[in-house]
Amino acid sequence: TQLLEQSPQFLSIQEGENLTVYCNSSSVFSSLQWYRQEPGEGPVLLVTVVTGGEVKKLKRLTFQFGDARKDSSLHITAAQPGDTGLYLCAGASDTGTYKYIFGTGTRLKVLA
Amino acid sequence: EPEVTQTPSHQVTQMGQEVILRCVPISNHLYFYWYRQILGQKVEFLVSFYNNEISEKSEIFDDQFSVERPDGSNFTLKIRSTKLEDSAMYFCASTWTSGGARDTQYFGPGTRLTVL
Numbered sequence: 001t002q003l004l005e006q007s008p009q010f011l012s013i014q015e016g017e018n019l020t021v022y023c024n025s026s027s028v029f030s031s032l033q034w035y036r037q038e039p040g041e042g043p044v045l046l047v048t049v050v051t052g053g054e055v056k057k058l059k060r061l062t063f064q065f066g067d068a069r070k071d072s073s074l075h076i077t078a079a080q081p082g083d084t085g086l087y088l089c090a091g092a093s094d095t096g097t098y099k100y101i102f103g104t105g106t107r108l109k110v111l112a
Numbered sequence: 113e114p115e116v117t118q119t120p121s122h123q124v125t126q127m128g129q130e131v132i133l134r135c136v137p138i139s140n141h142l143y144f145y146w147y148r149q150i151l152g153q154k155v156e157f158l159v160s161f162y163n164n165e166i167s168e169k170s171e172i173f174d175d176q177f178s179v180e181r182p183d184g185s186n187f188t189l190k191i192r193s194t195k196l197e198d199s200a201m202y203f204c205a206s207t208w209t210s211g212g213a214r215d216t217q218y219f220g221p222g223t224r225l226t227v228l
Contacts, residue, residue: 042116045218099160099170100205102147103154105154
């Protein structure tokens with residue numbers, strides 16, 4: 001069974017601080033997605049990483065896919081209150097119909 | 113920008129009743145999925161659907177669940193006899209191919225199902 005563990009589960013930081021969220025597995029994924037989810041809404045795609053070692057940047061957000069395609073990280077520089085939310089990683093299973101395996105989520109709160 | 117839509121946004125039902133959750137995937141997408149998220153828990157895969165048949169289903173997707181694509185645009189999830197533990201957010205997702213590595217699933221806003 002493929003599992004994705006995210007850490008930390010909860011994070012409360014001050015505006016302007018940097019943070020990193022981790023998404024780890026013992027399984028290999030064909031791709032990995034990062035989503036942000038607001039309460040009562042569906043996950044909204046932030047980025048997809050595909051190649052081992054790949055790094056993608058989205059403004060103040062930097063995403064990295066591990067060399068072995070088993071883990072990923074999300075780094076936020078100079079966090080802002082608008083970054084507050086639930087961050088989810090989801091790995092595309094490399095078997096069957098490529099269903100997504102979701103991580104446990106990291107709830108981020110950025111204080112002004 | 114194309115998006116996945118779901119109706120209703122919130123469904124309240126009595127235990128034992130049948131419910132149908134509806135989704136309109138992105139128009140040129142071919143693969144469709146249902147996921148659920150129990151309050152405070154992670155998003156879980158239920159079923160995938162392609163070419164008018166189920167491709168894969170999880171152990172959650174038992175005989176009480178069924179999916180259908182009744183026409184060219186809608187994709188439905190039916191729960192035949194709801195249980196209290198079916199209360200959750202249900203998300204529909206679609207993608208163009210199951211190319212896996214380079215295809216991204218786009219999620220709808222969800223339907224909150226409350227079973228009383």
